[in-house]
Amino acid sequence: MGINVLSLFDGISCGQIALEKAEIDVDNYYASEIDKYAIQITQSNYPKTIQLGDVRQIKIENLPKIDLLMGGSPCQGFSLAGNKLNFEDDRSKLFFEFVRLLRTLKPKYFLLENVNMRKEWQDIITKYLGVKPVKINSGLVSAQNRIRLYWTNIPIKEICSNNIFIKDILEESVEDKFFIKGDVQYENPDFELNKNNICNPLKDKSNKGWHFEQNVYTISSKTRSLKAGGGSGNIPKILINKKIRKLTPLECERLQTIPDNYSSSVSNSQRYKVLGNGWTIKIIKQILSSVFIGEKKDE
Numbered sequence: 001m002g003i004n005v006l007s008l009f010d011g012i013s014c015g016q017i018a019l020e021k022a023e024i025d026v027d028n029y030y031a032s033e034i035d036k037y038a039i040q041i042t043q044s045n046y047p048k049t050i051q052l053g054d055v056r057q058i059k060i061e062n063l064p065k066i067d068l069l070m071g072g073s074p075c076q077g078f079s080l081a082g083n084k085l086n087f088e089d090d091r092s093k094l095f096f097e098f099v100r101l102l103r104t105l106k107p108k109y110f111l112l113e114n115v116n117m118r119k120e121w122q123d124i125i126t127k128y129l130g131v132k133p134v135k136i137n138s139g140l141v142s143a144q145n146r147i148r149l150y151w152t153n154i155p156i157k158e159i160c161s162n163n164i165f166i167k168d169i170l171e172e173s174v175e176d177k178f179f180i181k182g183d184v185q186y187e188n189p190d191f192e193l194n195k196n197n198i199c200n201p202l203k204d205k206s207n208k209g210w211h212f213e214q215n216v217y218t219i220s221s222k223t224r225s226l227k228a229g230g231g232s233g234n235i236p237k238i239l240i241n242k243k244i245r246k247l248t249p250l251e252c253e254r255l256q257t258i259p260d261n262y263s264s265s266v267s268n269s270q271r272y273k274v275l276g277n278g279w280t281i282k283i284i285k286q287i288l289s290s291v292f293i294g295e296k297k298d299e
Helices: 014-021 036-045 092-105 119-129 249-255 268-276 281-298
Strands: 003-008 026-032 068-071 109-115 134-137 147-152 184-186 201-204 216-218 237-240 243-246
Touching (some): 003 014, 003 092, 014 281, 068 092, 092 119, 119 147, 147 281, 249 268
Parallel strands (some): 003 068, 068 109, 216 237
Antiparallel strands (some): 109 147, 134 147, 184 201
16 A cells, blocks of 8 residues: 655656655655656656646645655745845745645645755744754765755654765766866866865956856865756866866766656756756655654554
8 A cells, every 4th residue: 555645846756766765655646846847857757647737726625635745845035045035035935835735635744845044934934834954964875065954744863874976976978068168277276175175267268257167076075066957057067187077967866866867858958957956865765764664564
């Protein structure tokens, strides 16, 4: 006997991957998503997914008893790295759709993921959900430092960690198009690393604006958090053999511990975007496993 799952802001259905990895049987997986590329990826991998569209249009009378409600509501209004917006941001208001469905469906379990944010915003979410967030860095299980907050009534055990770095997720052969062209200059021509194990390019001789470039990471380190969006500035850059290149979409899948080529049914620019919006599978798997495995043993 499996469970019924409702995933809000489902994206590319990372929750469904985590459930499968945790060997949790699912009878029905309902997904609320509006991005056509994310939906395309989901349906390519999980064709039985029941797509519900806009979260604001979900009618509870059309659903069976939901055992698990989960989601990662849009975070652009909360992010400490963003415009310092809050619950007045239209995207952040979608959080209250999670609250609406949580209160009306009354699932046995729920899980909400979001970015690291101001304490006063955390407290508002905590007030509505009735549980305090647990802060977890994806760097425990992947080659990126990605701090996220998890509100859940599932007891979270200690996350099993491993030592994995950029060098462990690289493709053996990469096309030239992923390398940065130009004669790049550095703060230190010998590529000496700063305290965070990164080097910083200044600009190239053709003045293409390298002084605006973000950090470039050595392969013995972890990258910053993968960001949503297909623009060049949102894709982590690495230094390898004294050349700079951006990570490939497959390598970004590995940053999120998503199966290789899971997102390959859409263009590279769309892959970067949806992967940045996704979850780190190994984190979600460990959270879900801690309850459902114990529950199976008690049956």
